[in-house]
Amino acid sequence: MLAVGSIHQLTVVSGERCLLVLKPFLAKKIFLRHKVMVVVGVYISALLITAPPLLGWSRFKRDIGQHYCGFDYTSRDIASRSYLAYLFIGAYVIPCAIIIVSYVIIFRVVLQSDRRRLSIPTSRQYAAVEGTSKSDQRRQLKIAKLMLIVISAFLISWTPYACVAVIWQFVAADSSPHPDIVHAAAIFGKMFVIWNPIIYGLKDRNFRRQLCFCRPTGWRRASSVDDGAIFSHSATMTKKNSRLNSVFSDVHPNINEERSTSASLISPIVQYRHYSDCDVSVLLRSGADIELQATDV
Structure with missing residues (x-):
């Protein structure tokens, strides 16, 4: 559930970046209660996607040679295959589509805004308002670039596991993936929690400033x-x-x-x-x- 919740969180963040680039002043209307509601909704959606095996739709089973359970990606019955398709669409395809569309809209809006600013002469009053909006858009674009790197790292990390554990059911139906391949793909995907702080530390100035702030003496x-x-x-x-x-x-x-x-x-x-x-x-x-x-x- 936590893995699905993490990709849903990134999906929500992408949508938020897109919305704030389209309407920069909307950020003042987003309060803490709205953010809490979104976080709760993210994990409710993750629970709806990962809980069906507990209710009889497919099953969880212990991986061969391991001490933990995972989705049943080896069985060929209708219930297992249909649930894997549901999991693949709800936890991978739809979020990826939303992420891609959000960033396409972001860069199109910024590009059109730059062209309009260069082609239309403005008065002082309009220029002041336009300058404030441009400043907000530049800040949002910088954050969007950071999130794009984070999301790319997530997709690169989890795509091998999605391909091995889910697509294998439909592409190579006559054979099963080797357990070592599945374990390697799962470990590679879960290493996303390592890439996240590294990316934030290298790209986000506020993160570096807060990290220095946490030093005991300085x-x-x-x-x-x-x-x-x-x-x-x-x-x-x-x-x-x-x-x-x-x-x-x-x-x-x-x-x-x-x-x-x-x-x-x-x-x-x-x-x-x-x-x-x-x-x-x-x-x-x-x-x-x-x-x-x-x-x-």
């Missing part, structure tokens, strides 16, 4: 999170800038003491990136105290 985490917090309260903390300078001096005696008490917060922020993790933690606690007191002014 100035990137402090600079990316704490700088934003300090800048967001800079107007309030400016009133206590002199106290902030004294905190920096107490923590690190080598800090430049010729700095004016009315200097901007940008200079301390740049300098504090060179401190150790211990210094940073002290500065952050001090900064938090300053912020709390500044709000009372």
Whole structure:
């Protein structure tokens, strides 16, 4: 069920990418409850496809020489063949068709949009709206390219198993696939869970940034999170800038003491990136105290 659910998830993601490229501003109307409903629907559909053997349509059987059960792809009775055809269509053919159609639409829309933008002169107001839409489309297209790579890896991984375990029933009906071939195809397909993080790590900048953020020690985490917090309260903390300078001096005696008490917060922020993790933690606690007191002014 999880394997079928994963390809259905990719199918839904492809449809979502296509919809957001067609209507970029629709993303603001998609809330968490909608996403939860889609995820639940994905696994309900996967359950409807994989559960029939438990109800008497075909059967699960233990693979030869293995300690796990799988679909009965060796029997030649009508029930087994009809279920394999149902499985092949519902878990492979239809999702692949939706994925291909979605990406064809995506690239056609982007291509037509580029041609229209180059051929039609626009006013300033229309150009501003068009520029926002173009920016959203470029972002969606970048995500679509990433998902296309992920989906291609999935199809390349699972196509051998689909061919060996399903198509064999109808193409080579007089013989059965060798168990080693089936096991190799199944292992190759399940290795998709390995390709997924590798692809995301190489192609997705946000994934790489979050991976660096998870490091236990690193100035990137402090600079990316704490700088934003300090800048967001800079107007309030400016009133206590002199106290902030004294905190920096107490923590690190080598800090430049010729700095004016009315200097901007940008200079301390740049300098504090060179401190150790211990210094940073002290500065952050001090900064938090300053912020709390500044709000009372």
